[in-house]
Amino acid sequence: MTRLRLDGVGVRIDAAQIVHDLTIDCPPGAFVGLVGPNGSGKSTVLKTVYRAVRPSSGAVLLDETDLLRDLTPRQSAQKVAALTQEHPHGFDFTVLDVVSAGRTPHKNAWSLMSRADHEIISAVLGIVGMTAHTERTFTSLSGGEKQRVLLARALVQEPSVLILDEPTNHLDISTQLNLLELVRSLGITVLAALHDLNLAAAFCDQLHVLHNGVIVRAGSPREVLTPDLIAEVFRVHAHCGTHPVTGRLHLAFSSFPAGADQATAEFELVKEGSI
Template identity: 50%
Template sequence: MRIAVEDLHVALAGRTVVAGVHLVAEEGEIAGLVGPNGSGKSTLLRTVYRHLKPRAGRVLLDGGDLADLTPARSARHIAALPQERGGDFELTARQMVALGRIPYQRAFAADSTEDRAVVASALERVGMTADAERRFADLSGGERQRVLLARALAQQPDVLVLDEPTNHLDVRHQVELLALLRAQRTTTLVALHDLNAAASVCDRLHVLRRGAVVASGKPREILTPELLADVFGVRAAVVDHPLTGDPLIAFDHRGPATPL
């Protein structure tokens, strides 16, 4: 499904955090949100998965207003992996992933054979099958992250909304997660701090600054030294990755380009 944000305005505690944002993720496309801390990425995503209500504007799913759907119907279409993650659950990893099947179940209904198969598949896809019976609270930060991604996958959504999904993951699991996103080709909105990861995995990037989109396009088109200096305040060269050919940003760590 195609997801589009139209003229979105979001305010928190009376302060405008997202101002007039327009962006789109076409069906099967991975659209990345990048920008400095405080640029509105998380707030925008929280509005897309209906944790926040916008002051103005709309989120459209295949042309229909997402606000017109019931929460249960919305959860069949959009699954989220937010930054806020609880750790005091007594549930096992498998039980956490099974929560992703709730939008498909009637009240108090037991898990079906299909539900159990979907949960098992999701655990396998994130490499957590062997840890399925461990308590979620006992898992490491990276293991919890993979379990919560599996929960989102278990919803079998049309759209994935991921806020910094590589946080807490070691290098290997970061690579595996990004490869998983590329392979499944579910329409995805993802916020990433790692610009090189964003350049590698995303079909389209939307660059945010102070709550507004200042550039959109293919990574190779918009990740220029000039934009990196202007938006992120860093000096950098953009070259071809020697293994993949993707844009590779080489930062000058000796000092910033301009004060932010």
């Protein structure tokens, strides 16, 4: 298994500094979550790992190997796979075609699929529960089925690190749980951006909270997802409890009263003597 480490990573796009001096350590086999409000920089951070964005500072390390300096894109794709938010919606290909594309990093130009390739693809289709759907077109699938196919395409790369960018968006509750349970059962190193804090608490070993491009807290879900932090970063009240089945942290939320943010701002101005 592989340790993933983002070491002092910064990302500047045009004139804007999107991510500031960010360090995230993902131990071998750990499921590490990245949470934060919309626009906090989560997707940008993940893109530095699967090479869609180049950091302006710092390094992305796989064990002691610098992903950008020491590996070619093809070599990186043999080690890191991603299930991203941005993927083509107009696939006019079968499930088998889509999943088979994940073997590209292991193939030479124009080389045919080997028996070993077919065995890997067949095994992964079985793992994600899509063996019976290999001849269906991608566009005919449900949202959950599409996510399973795209996960299979990532897994046939045989990665040691899996990147997930909001993998449960637009999925029903059962499919969300099944997908994350499947990913967790794989035993590989995972870095995932998640919107749902209860899913993050249920599945992640460690969490990093990103706000305005900066990590503001890191640790276990219980250490990180406290009422004070959630109020500060997500602008809601959080009521913390324990899930009756899993024993893990479970959260309930309520909004701030109308005008609370304005009242807080005015109170701060009063304290400072500005009004």
